[in-house]
Amino acid sequence: MDARTFIAKLDAASELQHITTAVSPTFEVARLIAQHDGQPVLFENLTGFPGWRLAAGYIAQRAHFGRAIGCTIGELISKMSNAVAHPASPPKISEAPCQQVVIGDVDLTRIPIPRYHPLDGGPYITAGVAVIYDPDYGRNLSFHRLMQIGKDRLVGRIVEQRGTHTAWGKTDDGLPMAVCIGLPPHVLLAAAMSPPKGVDEMAVAHALAPTPTVRAKTLPLDIPAEAELVLEGYLTHELATEGPFPDLTGTMDGTRKQPIFHVTTITHRKDPIFHALLPAGLEHKNLMGIPREPTIYAEVSKIVKCTGVRITPAGCSWLHAAVQIIPQGPEDARRAIEAAFRGHTSLKHVVVVDTDVDIHNPADIEWAIATRFQADRDLMILEDQPSSSLDPSARQIPGQKARTTKMGLDATIPWRAAREGYLRVRYDTPSD
Ligand SMILES: Cc1cc2nc3c(=O)[nH]c(=O)nc-3n(C[C@H](O)[C@H](O)[C@H](O)COP(=O)(O)O)c2cc1C
Known part of the structure; x- marks a missing residue:
């Protein structure tokens, strides 16, 4: 079930807060997500971004994962353990919702990337799952917060010695990377897990619930077909200052020199929904803690x-x-x-x-x-x-x-x- 179908189900159960008044992605979105922390929220009127909606909180409750996977809260641990022990190769489709619109002339300022806090280094993508391929270990999915620093550039927080960092270290010209935003709950959960090296998190996701994949438009990578938005590009060896940004602890993380992600192509749905994860909010906490x-x-x-x-x-x-x-x-x-x-x-x-x-x-x-x-x-x-x-x-x-x-x-x-x-x-x- 893709994210928008899941959100529609929350709506049908009267659990979704619709925010129809005009809201700016600069600080206002974050303030309202924080006010509603724990509740699914859909912003339908983003100042300066006609055609876009922004969702938050659709995995703010444990029950959301249970609903997406089809289990009780108590069964979540065994479902995750089984999925890691028995990953299932995901199917590949040729036409995917996430590629309804393909943009070669990249301009990230046309995407409602929020600014969360006045002390932040810039606008941040927080719910982006990076898909990369490591020649020794295969495909890897992981979260990397990304700070926008230009029309086609973001600087990522790439923690040392983890999957993305290791694969990046093996390249000379940059690592092909697709950042997928607006993913179904079970794919977000799988991407937040740390299975043994060589286990494909997309196969872990498919063992949790159906996870079709599609070939990225410009990269040799198969990505989750049901994403709302995909940034295709290269994690370069050029560094820039990343941060400050709030951490999981709710305290401010400082600055570091980190790799620049050069976005070369954007694909998205016709009426895309951007997913914003409030740092230290319950969605962030669930994704960190539950795995x-x-x-x-x-x-x-x-x-x-x-x-x-x-x-x-x-x-x-x-x-x-x-x-x-x-x-x-x-x-x-x-x-x-x-x-x-x-x-x-x-x-x-x-x-x-x-x-x-x-x-x-x-x-x-x-x-x-x-x-x-x-x-x-x-x-x-x-x-x-x-x-x-x-x-x-x-x-x-x-x-x-x-x-x-x-x-x-x-x-x-x-x-x-x-x-x-x-x-x-x-x-x-x-x-x-
Ligand atoms: C919500 C969330 C945000 C995260 N943000 C980052 C990040 O900014 N940078 C990073 O390197 N890891 C981040 N992580 C951790 C990576 O996803 C983690 O490195 C990965 O799960 C480890 O698996 P790997 O060794 O297979 O890459 C985050 C995890 C979660 C759940």
Whole structure:
């Protein structure tokens, strides 16, 4: 199901906010997305951009992914794990919606690329999925924020040693790259995953839901046919300053010299919908956090029965997790803490709870900490660990991974304690 069909379904269920008043992509769009964070929004009247619409928030809820893939929220982890374990080669079609309009005379200023914050380095594409081909590992899909610096130029944030950066390093004349915007939820989710090298994220997407592909107009790349907009071009070896721009943490990321993406052709639908991902908004958080849950789940499951993992949004959907287990022995919760850190190396704080605690409810997690946890007995501190570079409080060491102190909280009922005293009184039991 393409993004616009998905958005139409949200509309049919009265879940879509239509914004019909004139709104400028410069700051105004971002302000309104932030006001509606968590809700799907469609901007239908963009000042200066007739013919364009702009969507946000259509993957701001976990349920959106479930709906797109056809599963419950609880089944998401197993669906993602299965798709990585059994990727399915996507079909190729010859005529695609994303190529209804083909523009050789590139002018990015005709696209409603938002400016999010006055301190930003410029207008930013935030929901663009870059499709590239690596001669050793094959096709790779990944997100790269792109700052517009000219009519046909953007500068990308290309994190070192990941798929795009590695492939780019193997080229002399620039890496052919197609940036696809306005993608279906399941393709966005697959692109946000980090399967083992050599696993094609498009095949992961097709294992989640049908994902037709089409040959790009000017590049030797097969791309998602259902995109709304595609920028074809080359990731050059020319560098420019990228940033500042807000990070996932909601704090400002600084500037770096990064590769310039030279756009040579634009293709889009006749009435295109631009997708804008608010930095540190719930869409951004979902895409970052949800793909880490299966990797934590897999590690914890190696040592104890794991019944759920939740990367929590208040922990930036990156630094905090709650893990639900059925302990079988006195050390299981502590071993689950260590396993969770192995499953997501950027994780900083983790809380382990029993199955009667709802890991999707922050109040329930805090209740477990309040009533089952003693710091001298149940707190695990791991000093000087490799950490996320996104954490402003981590120790940054130039040229190396940042370092942090990690903390695990065992908020399970103490082993062999009389359980009755720890169970929550329920008022929902029907009376006789
Ligand atoms: C919403 C979102 C935004 C991201 N932005 C960037 C970015 O600007 N630059 C970057 O290098 N990686 C970014 N990432 C991470 C890449 O997508 C990540 O490198 C990729 O999933 C890793 O897989 P790979 O090694 O197969 O490329 C982002 C991820 C998400 C989910």
